[in-house]
Amino acid sequence: MKIKYELIKKENNTNARYGILKTNHGEYELPMFMPVGTQATVKTLSPEEIKDMKCGIILSNTYHLWLRPGEDLVKKAGGLHKFMNYDGPILTDSGGFQVFSLAKNKKKDITEEGVHFKSHLDGKRLFLTPELSIEIQNKLDSDIAMSFDECPPYPVTYEYMKNSVDRTLRWAERGKKVHNNENQSLFGIVQGGEYEDLRKYSAEKTVEMDFDGYSIGGTSVGESKDTMYKMIDYAVKYLPKDKPRYLMGVGDPIDLIEGVIRGIDMFDCVLPTRLARHGNAFTRLGRINIKNLKYKEDFTCIDEHCDCYTCKNYTKAYVRHLITSDESFGARLLSIHNIRFLVKMMEEMRECIKNDTLLEYKNKFIKEYQNGKNN
């Protein structure tokens, strides 16, 4: 079956929504944060650890799995869930984001038919189309597939964006036409950059096609925070109430709050895991770099308000030692902490939506996060 979104309650003071998402792999409360597992693994973490953190959906990536190990192998393994031993829901990104960063010459490489680019593994020339992306995702057998879209850089001219939005709409149509998997849902993607009328146009046209959910793309590509928040506002008001809304690629704690307030239900981001591998940790009192000398003999946990495995069992001094010694367990402990930090924020925000206290939550959180002692 397809996913089903049930809106339970809208917050009184904001556009935030609390709802339930029913999938073939369980029911989950929204809004939620989805960790990224590009290559059929959330880097350094086991499925058991992901579940312990109360994650719901995780992401995987069409482009990466297409190149290696190949979608046919994943299919042979029994699908992505079986292959990677994860029985929660999986969303596959279409590969659009990767392909556009690999397409050297935007004008020449991006054609109506699809996108030409070179493999990051061996430089081989490749060509990805909306149909192929959907076909690959079909074989991967994810719960949610994404339309193949163009994610333009920021900023681009109005002219470029208009053409890009139209092309993305045609690609969405083409992808939808070949998508015939009753057990896989398909999301459309709203583009349009910072241009209000293009966001409206993109949203309305995408909604006309009737997807199972709608995402907002083209954000967090270098624009200011205010610009990003406007992009969300421009798009969300044209999205239907009875379908989930997914803001792609956003995972800064404050952006999560601002997104939820604007009516976003789902987020994904590499930030918690990438920061972890580079030794950074979220805390209520600001982000810290565990490699800093001041933590060398700090035998307290990373964040005393955190309930994660790392904070319950390990000290900053130990994690610092692991990270500075380049031990992979350090990246794992910080990944656990950072993901749990964001997931717990979402839990708290869901409670706030129920109690109509989200704005107070936002003010308190930002005050502590930006002015806390860890800054």
Place this chain on the structure above:
RNA sequence: GCGUCAUUGGUGAAGUGGUUAACACGCUAGUUUGUGGCACUAGUAUGCGUGAGUUCGAUUCUCACAUGGCGCC
């Protein structure tokens, strides 16, 4: 005791009679938003064993001393 070669930062080291002593690692700090995992950016020797001399100028040349390696007695 004699001869010989060496002595550059936290480490491995490059180098020159003349403005800011290469590079790497380490260290210090920063960056990171639909992931080309373990990356990137910046800073890090007022100093070239010690002392004296030659020279307009020496880390670079000369001498003495110290320390270390090697060879000989």
